[in-house]
Amino acid sequence: MDLGFSEEHEAFREEVRRFLADGWPLKGEEANLKRRAQAALFRKRAIERGYLARAIPKAYGGSERPSDPLRATIIASEFARVHAPRDPGAPISQLIATLASHGTEQQKKKFLPPTITGEMVWCQGYSEPGAGSDLASLRTKAELVGDEWVINGQKIWTTAAGVAHMIYLLCRTDPDAPKHKGMSYLLVDLNQPGIEVRPLKEMNGDAHFNEVFFDDARTPADYIVGRPGEGWIVSRSTLAHERNAVGASVAVRVQFERLVELARTSERNGRPAIEDPIIRDRLAELDGYVTSHEYSGYRQLTMDVRGEKRGAIGMMNKLVSTEIGHRVAKLAFDLAGEAGLRAPLGDRKPKGDPDWMTQYMMSLGLSIAGGTSDIQRNIIGERGLGLPRDFVAQKGAR
Amino acid sequence: MDFGLSEEQLLLQQTIDRFLEAECPSTRLHEIFDGDEAVDGSLWRGMIELGLGGLTIPEPYGGAGLGLIDLALASETLGRRAAPGPFLGHALAGVAIALGGNEEQRERWLPSLATGRCLATVALAEAGGRWDPARWQARVQGGRVTGGKAWVPCAHAADLLVVGVEGGGLALVERTAAGVEIAAVDGVDRTRRLDDVTLENAPCDVLERSRDVGGRVRDAGLCLVAADAFGGATRCIEMAVDHANTREQFGVTIGHFQAIKHRLATMSVEVEPSRALFWYAAHAWDAVPEDRQRAASLAKAHITDRFMQTARDAVEIHGGMGFTWEGDMQIWLKRAMFDRMFLGSPAAHRERVARVSGW
Ligand SMILES: Cc1cc2nc3c(=O)[nH]c(=O)nc-3n(C[C@H](O)[C@H](O)[C@H](O)COP(=O)(O)OP(=O)(O)OC[C@H]3O[C@@H](n4cnc5c(N)ncnc54)[C@H](O)[C@@H]3O)c2cc1C
Numbered sequence: 032m033d034l035g036f037s038e039e040h041e042a043f044r045e046e047v048r049r050f051l052a053d054g055w056p057l058k059g060e061e062a063n064l065k066r067r068a069q070a071a072l073f074r075k076r077a078i079e080r081g082y083l084a085r086a087i088p089k090a091y092g093g094s095e096r097p098s099d100p101l102r103a104t105i106i107a108s109e110f111a112r113v114h115a116p117r118d119p120g121a122p123i124s125q126l127i128a129t130l131a132s133h134g135t136e137q138q139k140k141k142f143l144p145p146t147i148t149g150e151m152v153w154c155q156g157y158s159e160p161g162a163g164s165d166l167a168s169l170r171t172k173a174e175l176v177g178d179e180w181v182i183n184g185q186k187i188w189t190t191a192a193g194v195a196h197m198i199y200l201l202c203r204t205d206p207d208a209p210k211h212k213g214m215s216y217l218l219v220d221l222n223q224p225g226i227e228v229r230p231l232k233e234m235n236g237d238a239h240f241n242e243v244f245f246d247d248a249r250t251p252a253d254y255i256v257g258r259p260g261e262g263w264i265v266s267r268s269t270l271a272h273e274r275n276a277v278g279a280s281v282a283v284r285v286q287f288e289r290l291v292e293l294a295r296t297s298e299r300n301g302r303p304a305i306e307d308p309i310i311r312d313r314l315a316e317l318d319g320y321v322t323s324h325e326y327s328g329y330r331q332l333t334m335d336v337r338g339e340k341r342g343a344i345g346m347m348n349k350l351v352s353t354e355i356g357h358r359v360a361k362l363a364f365d366l367a368g369e370a371g372l373r374a375p376l377g378d379r380k381p382k383g384d385p386d387w388m389t390q391y392m393m394s395l396g397l398s399i400a401g402g403t404s405d406i407q408r409n410i411i412g413e414r415g416l417g418l419p420r421d422f423v424a425q426k427g428a429r
Numbered sequence: 430m431d432f433g434l435s436e437e438q439l440l441l442q443q444t445i446d447r448f449l450e451a452e453c454p455s456t457r458l459h460e461i462f463d464g465d466e467a468v469d470g471s472l473w474r475g476m477i478e479l480g481l482g483g484l485t486i487p488e489p490y491g492g493a494g495l496g497l498i499d500l501a502l503a504s505e506t507l508g509r510r511a512a513p514g515p516f517l518g519h520a521l522a523g524v525a526i527a528l529g530g531n532e533e534q535r536e537r538w539l540p541s542l543a544t545g546r547c548l549a550t551v552a553l554a555e556a557g558g559r560w561d562p563a564r565w566q567a568r569v570q571g572g573r574v575t576g577g578k579a580w581v582p583c584a585h586a587a588d589l590l591v592v593g594v595e596g597g598g599l600a601l602v603e604r605t606a607a608g609v610e611i612a613a614v615d616g617v618d619r620t621r622r623l624d625d626v627t628l629e630n631a632p633c634d635v636l637e638r639s640r641d642v643g644g645r646v647r648d649a650g651l652c653l654v655a656a657d658a659f660g661g662a663t664r665c666i667e668m669a670v671d672h673a674n675t676r677e678q679f680g681v682t683i684g685h686f687q688a689i690k691h692r693l694a695t696m697s698v699e700v701e702p703s704r705a706l707f708w709y710a711a712h713a714w715d716a717v718p719e720d721r722q723r724a725a726s727l728a729k730a731h732i733t734d735r736f737m738q739t740a741r742d743a744v745e746i747h748g749g750m751g752f753t754w755e756g757d758m759q760i761w762l763k764r765a766m767f768d769r770m771f772l773g774s775p776a777a778h779r780e781r782v783a784r785v786s787g788w
Binding site (some may be wrong): 058059158162163164165166187188231232236240298299309313355357364365368371372373374375379388391392394396398399400403404405408409421423 | 554557558560579580586615616625677678679680681685686688689692731744745749751752753754755756758759762763765769770771781
């Protein structure tokens with residue numbers, strides 16, 4: 032066991048650091064560009080150097096590097112340290128994976144280059160009012176009419192639909208096929224008369240997610256990824272190639288450090304809260320979870336490097352991090368004390384400082400988004416521990 | 430031994446509940462939650478007509494002369510419906526004046542509190558978490574009071590403030606008096622708006638018999654907040670059960686899933702027994718003086734903690750809908766955040782429990 036990196040990898044880290052020292056933030060004229068343009072420009076340079084879009088072939092704008100989870104980890108942590116733009120995160124990362132594994136030559140040429148630099152923004156059109164956890168029961172339908180798909184239906188909870196250019200969509204193209212076999216994966220331009228995006232306000236006062244209505248919306252016949260009916264399988268693609276379990280646990284560590292800082296600066300009974308035995312105990316208990324998760328990330332990384340299967344632990348990461356997120360936010364809420372009665376939301380939210388009240392609410396949103404905690408537990412129980420599938424769900428899902 | 434409610438008490442709760450169901454359904458609740466006004470005039474008048482302005486005010490002064498347990502039962506029902514408005518502050522002001530006022534002061538204020546002609550509130554806390562009467566610093570000198578009071582419910586809509594002062598006593602200050610400044614707090618719970626109040630040589634009338642009444646009023650507040658939290662938590666469970674019985678996924682209502690059933694059962698087991706805790710706390714305030722402090726702090730700490738977790742669980746059971754502003758759950762979650770911190774955190778009250786228990 033050795034937690035250090037090899038000389039080769041340390042040299043690589045140095046190289047990345049030098050690149051970042053010059054490269055981010057942008058300087059001079061470039062610093063005046065819009066945020067998105069700055070990020071795109073920076074990503075192009077990082078791709079040239081082989082730091083981003085490593086799983087994507089050069090022909091599609093990527094840097095096409097051999098799979099190396101250790102280098103990927105170094106890049107992730109060095110970029111995070113200086114807040115430099117990294118590869119687009121979820122849900123765009125899922126689209127990139129899907130296109131890379133199942134897209135046609137034409138689709139990859141057209142969509143991958145602007146998507147990996149962040150110039151083209153996508154949202155994920157999966158959930159519907161009647162289809163959340165049971166995604167396969169979705170009803171938004173698309174029919175091939177001439178050389179176009181004509182789409183009708185509704186999506187909901189679509190994060191960023193208000194700012195995205197394109198939506199990737201799971202919809203029903205064969206109503207007679209069994210649920211999982213009648214869906215297709217379509218790429219659709221949001222900017223068209225047949226689509227209406229209505230913002231939905233979240234409990235924390237933000238309006239990031241939306242309803243998206245399709246009323247004879249159209250997309251070219253060849254904007255389907257995979258064949259008709261393969262939507263379900265296609266949507267499950269991941270870039271196994273560069274899965275990075277460490278990135279998420281680094282974020283949890285950063286959040287925890289902010290909490291410790293809050294404990295130092297808050298007061299309890301006229302003394303710094305961090306001197307209070309109860310707070311110390313709660314912080315240290317939480318540190319147990321955080322450190323477990325952190326090193327569990329390194330352990331999973333090693334499994335990847337050795338080409339081993341992660342097994343059940345790989346299915347636990349989402350639940351582990353959202354549970355930690357809840358505990359961190361709850362302790363922060365307690366540390367804030369009476370300040371928790373004050374919670375300017377939306378536009379009135381204070382800028383800059385970690386805003387713990389909205390954090391408390393957001394930690395709740397994260398345990399619902401992307402597969403609820405119950406669904407995570409089902410996955411861990413059924414696929415991880417080998418328990419039988421829920422009888423009721425199995426019967427109902429047919 | 431009879432640890433149950435009377436017919437009258439059940440009727441009181443039922444009457445309030447029916448009134449709120451009719452007059453403050455979800456749509457109305459959201460309008461008020463999103464609106465600018467802290468007090469919805471017609472809703473508050475309706476509550477006054479039900480007698481909520483004077484439940485504990487003695488009968489000679491136009492009230493119903495009931496006990497704190499009755500007030501707490503009303504508070505439970507209001508919490509259940511997340512009722513917006515100035516009830517909490519107004520009710521505590523009535524308790525304070527009845528306890529601490531001399532004949533003239535009671536005569537002057539209590540009847541108009543009972544009829545709602547005068548809207549009152551209590552200004553207990555001071556900045557820096559000073560909820561405890563022993564730590565109040567507002568100073569009275571020559572009939573004038575100076576100091577800052579924090580987290581005052583609906584102060585800007587009130588006519589009369591009952592202000593906690595140095596030494597744990599209470600003084601009456603009229604809101605329109607010179608030297609009273611009020612600044613709205615951007616609060617998490619928009620059903621119960623809060624203000625900061627600054628008093629600069631404001632004319633005041635010290636409640637004559639209030640020397641040790643501040644603490645009792647605060648304890649009454651703890652009972653009311655605990656009752657509110659209990660009502661809110663039980664309503665969260667009901668709403669989550671309703672949702673589990675109607676929302677279908679995988680071809681069945683989600684209540685079929687044992688994960689959901691067990692989560693709801695756990696929520697219920699966490700909450701339901703504590704009904705007896707807030708009853709006891711309110712009863713102790715009325716009738717078991719030696720256990721008043723311990724019971725009030727215990728109920729407040731325990732039940733508001735349960736409410737937070739219950740509201741959170743209920744949001745999760747509602748899925749994406751639970752996370753929206755449009756949905757109802759967010760309002761109860763924010764009530765839970767308020768109840769947990771208002772009048773002091775659970776941790777502070779557990780400390781007090783340990784202290785007064787002689788541990
Ligand atoms: C902040 C946020 C952002 C989101 N962004 C997007 C997005 O960009 N694109 C998109 O398509 N969607 C998005 N979603 C939607 C999200 O994926 C769904 O909300 C989630 O999958 C749950 O679906 P639902 O809301 O319909 O809840 P439901 O599926 O109705 O679930 C209700 C409750 O039932 C439980 N439940 C359901 N089935 C089972 C079962 N078999 N066993 C045990 N318990 C079960 C759930 O755990 C939950 O507690 C977002 C959601 C949130 C909160």
